[in-house]
Amino acid sequence: MASHHTVRGYPGFLSFTLLCLFMLYAPLIIVMVYSFNDSNSISHWQGFTWRWYEDVFFGLEAAKFKIAARNSLVIASIAAIASTLIATCAAVALIRGGHFRAKTASFTLINLPLMVPEIVIAVASLIFFSAIGFKTGYATILLAHIVFCIPFAYLPIAARLQGIEDIYEKAAMDLYASRWRAFKLVLLPLMMPGMMAGFLLAFIISLDDFIITNFVKGAGIETLPTAIFGAVKQGIKPNIMAISTLMLLVSVLLVTLSHFVGRIGNKQK
Amino acid sequence: MATVIAPNSTTAESSNHSSLVGNIRDWLLMPSWLVIGLFLVMPVLMMLVYSFLTKEFRGGVIWEFSLAAYDQFFIDRGLFGDEPIKIEWTYINIFWRSFWQAGLATTFCFLIGFPTAWYIATRTGNSKHIWLFLITIPYWVNLLIRTVSLKFLIRDNGPVNDWLLTLGAISEPLSIINTNLAVQLGLFYSYLPFMVLPIYASVERYNFALSEAAADLYAGRWTILAKIVLPAVKPGIIAGCILVFVPSLGAFLAPDLLGGAKNFMIGSLIEEQFKGNAGNWPFGAAISMILLSMVLVVLTYYARSQTRRENS
Amino acid sequence: MHNSNSHDDIAIAICDVVKNYDHFCAIKNISLEIKDSEFFTLLGPSGCGKTTLLKMIAGFEQISTGEILLYGKQIANLPPNRRPVNTVFQNYALFPHLTVRQNIKFGLQMLGKNDSECNRRAAEMLELVQLNSFAERYPLQLSGGQQQRVALARALAPAPQVLLLDEPLSALDLKLRQSMRTELKQIQQDTGITFIFVTHDQEEALVMSDRIVVMSEGQVQQVGSASEIYEAPSNKFVANFIGETNFLSVDVKSAIGDYAQCRIADGTSLQCSFNKVHTGDTGVISIRPERISFCSAQQGDLRGQVSQRIYLGTDVQIVVKLPGDELIKVRMQNSNLVAIPNIGDVLGLKLEAGAAHLLEH
Ligand SMILES: Nc1ncnc2c1ncn2[C@@H]1O[C@H](COP(=O)(O)OP(=O)(O)OP(=O)(O)O)[C@@H](O)[C@H]1O
Numbered sequence A: 001m002a003s004h005h006t007v008r009g010y011p012g013f014l015s016f017t018l019l020c021l022f023m024l025y026a027p028l029i030i031v032m033v034y035s036f037n038d039s040n041s042i043s044h045w046q047g048f049t050w051r052w053y054e055d056v057f058f059g060l061e062a063a064k065f066k067i068a069a070r071n072s073l074v075i076a077s078i079a080a081i082a083s084t085l086i087a088t089c090a091a092v093a094l095i096r097g098g099h100f101r102a103k104t105a106s107f108t109l110i111n112l113p114l115m116v117p118e119i120v121i122a123v124a125s126l127i128f129f130s131a132i133g134f135k136t137g138y139a140t141i142l143l144a145h146i147v148f149c150i151p152f153a154y155l156p157i158a159a160r161l162q163g164i165e166d167i168y169e170k171a172a173m174d175l176y177a178s179r180w181r182a183f184k185l186v187l188l189p190l191m192m193p194g195m196m197a198g199f200l201l202a203f204i205i206s207l208d209d210f211i212i213t214n215f216v217k218g219a220g221i222e223t224l225p226t227a228i229f230g231a232v233k234q235g236i237k238p239n240i241m242a243i244s245t246l247m248l249l250v251s252v253l254l255v256t257l258s259h260f261v262g263r264i265g266n267k268q269k
Numbered sequence B: 001m002a003t004v005i006a007p008n009s010t011t012a013e014s015s016n017h018s019s020l021v022g023n024i025r026d027w028l029l030m031p032s033w034l035v036i037g038l039f040l041v042m043p044v045l046m047m048l049v050y051s052f053l054t055k056e057f058r059g060g061v062i063w064e065f066s067l068a069a070y071d072q073f074f075i076d077r078g079l080f081g082d083e084p085i086k087i088e089w090t091y092i093n094i095f096w097r098s099f100w101q102a103g104l105a106t107t108f109c110f111l112i113g114f115p116t117a118w119y120i121a122t123r124t125g126n127s128k129h130i131w132l133f134l135i136t137i138p139y140w141v142n143l144l145i146r147t148v149s150l151k152f153l154i155r156d157n158g159p160v161n162d163w164l165l166t167l168g169a170i171s172e173p174l175s176i177i178n179t180n181l182a183v184q185l186g187l188f189y190s191y192l193p194f195m196v197l198p199i200y201a202s203v204e205r206y207n208f209a210l211s212e213a214a215a216d217l218y219a220g221r222w223t224i225l226a227k228i229v230l231p232a233v234k235p236g237i238i239a240g241c242i243l244v245f246v247p248s249l250g251a252f253l254a255p256d257l258l259g260g261a262k263n264f265m266i267g268s269l270i271e272e273q274f275k276g277n278a279g280n281w282p283f284g285a286a287i288s289m290i291l292l293s294m295v296l297v298v299l300t301y302y303a304r305s306q307t308r309r310e311n312s
Numbered sequence C: 001m002h003n004s005n006s007h008d009d010i011a012i013a014i015c016d017v018v019k020n021y022d023h024f025c026a027i028k029n030i031s032l033e034i035k036d037s038e039f040f041t042l043l044g045p046s047g048c049g050k051t052t053l054l055k056m057i058a059g060f061e062q063i064s065t066g067e068i069l070l071y072g073k074q075i076a077n078l079p080p081n082r083r084p085v086n087t088v089f090q091n092y093a094l095f096p097h098l099t100v101r102q103n104i105k106f107g108l109q110m111l112g113k114n115d116s117e118c119n120r121r122a123a124e125m126l127e128l129v130q131l132n133s134f135a136e137r138y139p140l141q142l143s144g145g146q147q148q149r150v151a152l153a154r155a156l157a158p159a160p161q162v163l164l165l166d167e168p169l170s171a172l173d174l175k176l177r178q179s180m181r182t183e184l185k186q187i188q189q190d191t192g193i194t195f196i197f198v199t200h201d202q203e204e205a206l207v208m209s210d211r212i213v214v215m216s217e218g219q220v221q222q223v224g225s226a227s228e229i230y231e232a233p234s235n236k237f238v239a240n241f242i243g244e245t246n247f248l249s250v251d252v253k254s255a256i257g258d259y260a261q262c263r264i265a266d267g268t269s270l271q272c273s274f275n276k277v278h279t280g281d282t283g284v285i286s287i288r289p290e291r292i293s294f295c296s297a298q299q300g301d302l303r304g305q306v307s308q309r310i311y312l313g314t315d316v317q318i319v320v321k322l323p324g325d326e327l328i329k330v331r332m333q334n335s336n337l338v339a340i341p342n343i344g345d346v347l348g349l350k351l352e353a354g355a356a357h358l359l360e361h
């Protein structure tokens, strides 16, 4: 027993872990708590209230945030679906396509959006769209989001596909299934948890993005992050904290969901 | 003889008729090539072109070749452009500060992240999953919201100062916001999970029998950590460091929201070039190119070291 | 070219098949004929190309040259889903997201059979492998042996002309493996489907097969029934690979008909079975350990001193050293009825008639 503990356990590492968690959670929890603070000055605790949440939904800026939220959701949904489809095709080709010349190049290309700093993608996209005379707006946000969501969707899909032996497709084809049917009836259901996880990841990433959206959105269109950023520039008002809390809960919900999807998938395999 | 000809002709027709992908592989790759090629590679190339164009005063460019952007970045010709050439330090200093801040954030993330990753990876059963889950959640919370939360927490009239004043620990509010320290805190806080996850993955794969063997050969636990564990989990550490360093270098939200005007980093500098009429697109493109090439150098170095590891 | 009359009784004809991987020749020109309704086994050491050959019949690997005929029809250029041949995979490859019944119905559905037919056939198959009560379970909820039987049922359901089995029993434990041998053989006889069975377990091959091909390094060493291969191995590799044997180098003194008179190193003469040898050749004889018995030192065909005694449970193996220093293994039943020699005893060895078998050199 003793040797087991000496090589695995180091004194103080637990404290570091707790410190780490404390640092990650403290700001979030405090914002959550203060979003219920019944005070205009917000820094001083003056009792519990729902009024900032009412303000978010029915207040002066409610319409603005509602539109921004809808934009965010629509863009995230489309971008996540598109990037999941593209990433699925790419993963099947790269992982089931054997060895071929453009393999490394394709792999690098798919992961390129992860390697280029966000601000550089933002600048490059803005310049590109303006150079080809593409009017900035919904479409440009969407295109940019699809691009940087692809690697995030790709990761869980590829990981899942790598864990599925090709013997299943072979067995299906041995049992008279055509390629397409072997894919549809055997590989696709097995890949589904990976695709779900990829979709959720891409969705969160798109919902999360500020910098790139801020560059390519053009005037008049706001997503939730850009709207919040704009509002924060005027000072952190309590309703911002209420919105933040809501978005935080949505993120946690999505992550938990993708976590469980992944676990179901692993169990099935 | 027909027997020889028939199979040969099949081989030519479809080299791999049992593979699921077969000859449609290129079609499957086409969408990703198209989307990323058209909307990322092309834009970056276009940005390179723009960095060599002449600026237009209301934003945008004039299509005329010019080295002005790079000139402005590196060379100081005085206020009216007629003084002897000197090195321009303003922007180099901003880069230097960004590297310094990013490096510092990476170091702090490592110092806290490594023990955390180790601790989580050495848990057993369900508790490991729970710890891991707890660490990943903040990573998925909107970065803007996390940064705003931090700003709310540490600003002059924020809760931290409020409590400290109430407790009587301080008589004046601490001014943390708009300092380098605040930016540092922001970077650290933004990218900490990026450090923990890859190191965790490495420690997971680490063979603890190595530690036991070292202990058996009279090494103390800290010697084991330094001489056996660290070399073994180095790939994870390097990956974590890159995942923290690269986004920190180009970070925009933390310096912008927490740093204020004095504590500019590359991200804010670039953003400023595209904001409204005061912008300078070629200059912004040039800064982005310089940043991108530096990042690519780091990544190439990393890729090299990875291949070397695999070969050895 | 091919005799069209033979199409009915030759299920699979493999003609001059060669398989090259990038820099490696896995199959070096193999020709085989597998008869209709036969239990045919590919036997050989690991890496000899058994799986490769099977995959080429199934269509998962392309042949480099040669041809494969299924009842006289060329199939080498058909994709796997167009070959009326099914496979039982080594680790079963049961679709984890489908139930046992859905797995079994899969092939039938792909062939476009209607629902009632699929269900009827699936029920038949479940009956055949005795898994009626497990039909709605998922593969992961089954034991290894049950999964094995589902794999078999799934491959048999579309009534293939030939069934390919790649080491289907290797993942099972010893007891289960032994009971599955008889079950598999029974199913083969009942259905009358041609089975091509891959194994590297010689006992499995001997017990189940109608005919066996012994392969080594991508080549055929011998084709024959179990007893032919065991009793009359055609070369040293086969004799050594199947069962245990003793080798002795000999000079052929004279050859008459099926028998040859040979001389071993210490000058003793032995009569060996064989047909095509010439006086003056050198060769190797193989003698199975269980075909030798002990007698007094004055009698017998050979003489030697006991140097080792190994206890094997049902048997005892005695190692005898001949005057020329060759070691001969002798196997005798562990029984109280016969005295088991002690180490150091000098004894005579008597060979059963035809036990010494002269091999090609
Ligand atoms: N895709 C491949 N590329 C190159 N060589 C291969 C490939 N597949 C198999 N081989 C080689 O071909 C030879 C025969 O392989 P095969 O799988 O047929 O052996 P096997 O007889 O089935 O062995 P085992 O009993 O271990 O399953 C081996 O030496 C193997 O290394």
Ligand SMILES: [Mg+2]
Residues within 6 Å of the ligand: C050, C051, C052
């Ligand atoms: Mg094999």
